[in-house]
Amino acid sequence: MRWLHWGLVASIALTWIAGEAWLRTHEIAGYVALGIVAVRLVWGFVGLVHARFGDFVRRPAVIWRYAVDVVRAREVRHLGHNPLGGWMVLALLASVAVTGFSGWLYTTDRFWGLAWVDLLHRASAWTMVALIVLHLGGVLFTSLRHRENLVASMFSGRKRR
Numbered sequence: 001m002r003w004l005h006w007g008l009v010a011s012i013a014l015t016w017i018a019g020e021a022w023l024r025t026h027e028i029a030g031y032v033a034l035g036i037v038a039v040r041l042v043w044g045f046v047g048l049v050h051a052r053f054g055d056f057v058r059r060p061a062v063i064w065r066y067a068v069d070v071v072r073a074r075e076v077r078h079l080g081h082n083p084l085g086g087w088m089v090l091a092l093l094a095s096v097a098v099t100g101f102s103g104w105l106y107t108t109d110r111f112w113g114l115a116w117v118d119l120l121h122r123a124s125a126w127t128m129v130a131l132i133v134l135h136l137g138g139v140l141f142t143s144l145r146h147r148e149n150l151v152a153s154m155f156s157g158r159k160r161r
Ligand code: HEM
Pocket: 005, 008, 009, 010, 012, 013, 040, 051, 080, 081, 082, 085, 089, 092, 093, 096, 132, 135, 136, 139, 150, 151, 152, 154
C-alpha cells in the first residue's frame, strides 16, 4: 500500500501543475487522488495492523500527552504512526477528499459557477497545502529525532524495531 502514498503525491502534484490551464488533466488527476483516498479508507479498516485506523487514531488526551513529551524530548518511538502523525493522516485524507469532492461538484450542472463551491474548492486545496507542509515538517523532525530515514521506510516498507 506504500505505492498508494506516492501515487497520491504524484496525482496531487499533477493537479497543481495542470491547474485551470489544463483542466481536463487537472480533473482526471483529481479523481485519481480521490480514488486513492477511497482505497486508503477501506484499508484503514481491513488492512495490515499498522495501517488500521484503530492502530493510530488516539484519544485527544493521548495526543496531548505525546505532544508534551515531544516538547520535553522524551516521547516514545512508534512502529506505526505516532499519535500526532495519526491525526495528520486523517487531516490529509480529509483535505484531499473535500478538495476532490468540491472540484467534482463544480463540474455538475447544479453547482457549476456557484461562488461558494469555487471558494470551498480553493480553500480546501490551500488547507491541504498547509497540512502537507506540516506533514513534511513532522516527517523531517521525527526522522532527525529518532535518527532514522522515514522517507526510505516509505519506499521499503521497513522500519527498525
Ligand atoms: C501530496 C503530498 C502528500 C500527501 C497528501 C501525503 C499524505 C500522507 C498520508 C495520508 C500518509 C499516511 C500513510 C498511511 O498510513 O497510509 C503519509 C505518510 C508518510 N508520508 Fe506523506 N504525503 C505527502 C507527501 C509526502 C512527501 C513529499 C514525503 C517525503 C518527502 C512524505 C513522506 C511520508 C512518510 C515518511 C510517511 C510515513 C510517516 C510515518 O512514519 O508515520 N509524504 N503521507
